[in-house]
Amino acid sequence: MASWGERLEGVRGVLLDISGVLYDGSEDGGVPIPGSVEAVARLKRSQLKVRFCTNDSQKSRGDLVGLLRRHGFDISEGEVTAPAPAASLILKERGLRPHLLIHDGVRSEFDQIDTSNPNCVVIADAGESFSYQNMNKAFRVLMELESPVLISLGKGRYYKETSGLMLDVGAYMKALEYACGIEAEVVGKPSPEYFQSALKEMGVEAHKAIMIGDDIVGDVGGAQRCGMRALQVRTGKFRPSDERHPDVKADGYVDNLAEAVDLLLQHADK
């Protein structure tokens, strides 16, 4: 493999995944991953541009940023690309009235959206709200529509909380896709439109940007398909078999965000 100097040459902007890279979530707020608070601070003191690109759809952007700030992270709402505000914009643009299968924590992002007489379903990482009853409700709304529209905030397979691996929205998206015989529209990683909006907001072209994430498919594969480079951290949902993934090969594997930032500050375009 090429040297780090070659692999990181010309990088001017960094997209950071949040869960599993900055912190490991849990019901009571989670814990920062060792070294990540300082790593973010060092990155932001450098000449590199930084933006946070999350698929977290359980919390409003304000709540997520508040939580991270309490953990010591230097982060503000305007620096975060998150799927719920992106979906909210799409619903408004297309005049869609969603039935929401979402976590209560993210409901405020849809406050301005008309949800009467729904003509689509929006599914997010609803956690405990993925009950059989709620899944049936969403399913029945879709089955009553002539052309069912299902919008999924990300399509992650699973994520890691301090208590263990948790099924993510992608699994439930697949359940509804199969039951209805439809394909969902994904708002979030690895959708190219989503990465492109984050790049645009950061003001860096794809070939000068690098994604750092713990998801070999959603973060690494998705970013690479958009022309970015991507590193996988060995934290969060990382599993050793990811380094032998049949379809996706990261531009580098690092132990954690701190190591990624060490390398970037040493080799990227400064």
Add this chain to the structure above:
Amino acid sequence: MASWGERLEGVRGVLLDISGVLYDGSEDGGVPIPGSVEAVARLKRSQLKVRFCTNDSQKSRGDLVGLLRRHGFDISEGEVTAPAPAASLILKERGLRPHLLIHDGVRSEFDQIDTSNPNCVVIADAGESFSYQNMNKAFRVLMELESPVLISLGKGRYYKETSGLMLDVGAYMKALEYACGIEAEVVGKPSPEYFQSALKEMGVEAHKAIMIGDDIVGDVGGAQRCGMRALQVRTGKFRPSDERHPDVKADGYVDNLAEAVDLLLQHADK
């Protein structure tokens, strides 16, 4: 389309789906579909061989038969092919110790099975037990296995209860398949092995047998792929669009089991 006489020529055995053909289920036992009790009785008085082939995985075979007998159906346990007893046999043969994600009503079918230190997951139509917590438990068992084995009792998309459409096991099977990156083994319709075991138990060859069901894919398509003929009834989960299904065309569509039996008694091999 050919006449009924041609379409039903030489039929000597009939496989009957249960839910949506004999009765519409519900939490309090459901209701027989008008004319079905008499239709089954007429069929059993004829020269045609009859067997019941269900994907019901919420109830033990004994409980299902007890329920149907209370509705007036002439049916005994020995006449029913059901996925839970079939799966139980497979587990014993292969020395598999399942983690069970199933409805309590069917648990007795697995009484003789060792479930300690699980090396596979069996998923059935668990109904309300398809909670987020239970799905995570099954998911974690699979993720800890080197070669995860997921056995699904059927792969139905949904079924109809008196209260409305309900997600079936297939949707949850797809969720786990996607989250784990694996493919489930299906015990139940439309698996060819399952139809073949029902035919063997009935003692009729595929080309002399006909399936009657409400599921265009699981019943009709599955039976046809095994060389049987198949009728779809316009009861249960039937939807008008089924008659324009892109991949599956039944050998006939009938309003209900009573009409199917009228036609069979008139035209089949007697």
